[in-house]
Amino acid sequence: MVTDAGRPEPTLIMHFTHIDNLPGVLKAGKLFSDSGVGSQLATNVGAAEIKARRRQRIVPCTPGGVVADYVPFYLAPRSPMMYRIACDYRDGRPGCYPGGDDPLVYLVSSVERVDAAGLDWVASDGNCSVGLTSFSARLDDLATLIDWPLLRARVWKDIPEDMDRMRRRAAEFLVHREFPLNLVIGYAVRTDERQEQVKQLLRDAGMIEPYVRVRPDWYYGYERREVRQ
Structure with missing residues (x-):
């Protein structure tokens, strides 16, 4: 269902997160913010300069803090x-x-589940990390705060009439x-092979029938370019 406003x-x-991180996440039973995860990441896919900006960017509404204090x-x-990430891999x-993006695993939930849980x-x-960006902690604001048609678009690059x-x-x-x-409703991966890997990790963590869906359309999947001498 899509609301009249597009949400x-x-x-x-x-x-x-990288599949290498999944055993630690499952053992902890939770995801941590960047400022709280410490050395628990086995493989870090984030760019250092972006993480640094997120540690400085103030969140202007309750509960406040900086962006790095939140699970994104x-x-x-x-x-x-x-x-x-996909382009960095493609270009070496x-x-x-x-x-690249093939080892990345999506953990999927919903706004409604988070809000109902009182988080x-x-x-x-x-x-x-951009100063122009606005924030809100009001559920009613999501309809107009977010550009939902753009989020549904396959192509989202800047264009001359909208930079x-x-x-x-x-x-x-x-x-x-x-x-x-316990708020996760499912997992998504790029390939059948990754699906089996993730299912086994979830079974090892005690999940009897883990829900893992193959969604190649959620990835870019670029191959490494040949480097000619």
């Missing part, structure tokens, strides 16, 4: 961050996470401090 109901939220979720797949860019959250209308598309396409739903895994 889907239920409103899915998506956090992705996107409101649509194929985010600009995942695009950067030095100094970046080298593995503190804040939504942004775009990239949280703010990329920022808005990176809108986030931020959960304060921790996100309990």
Whole structure:
């Protein structure tokens, strides 16, 4: 269902992490914010300069703090961050996470589940590290805060008549401090092979019938370019 204002109901939220991190996440039973995760990440896919900006960016509404104090979720797949990861792999860019988007696993929940659980959250209308971005902690504001048609668009690059598309396409739903895994409704991966890997990890963690769906359309899946001498 889609509301008149464009917000889907239920409103899915998506956090992705490297499959190497999943055993630790499952053991803890929760996701942690960047400021709270410490050394628990086995493989870090985030860019250092972006993380640094998120540690400085103040969240102007309750519960406050900085963006790094929140567990980040996107409101649509194929985010600009995942695009950067896929391009870094394709281009063999030095100094970046080298593995591409294939090993990334989506943990999927919904705005409604988080709100019903009474967790503190804040939504942004775009990239949280950009000063232009606005925030709100009101559920009613989501209909107009987020550019829902753009989030549904396959192509979201900036164009001459709208040079703010990329920022808005990176809108986030931020959960304060921790996100309990009992609010996850399912997992998504790129390939059948990854599906079996993730299912086994979930079974090892005690889940009898884990829900893991193969969604290649949620990924970019670029291959490494040949480097000619």
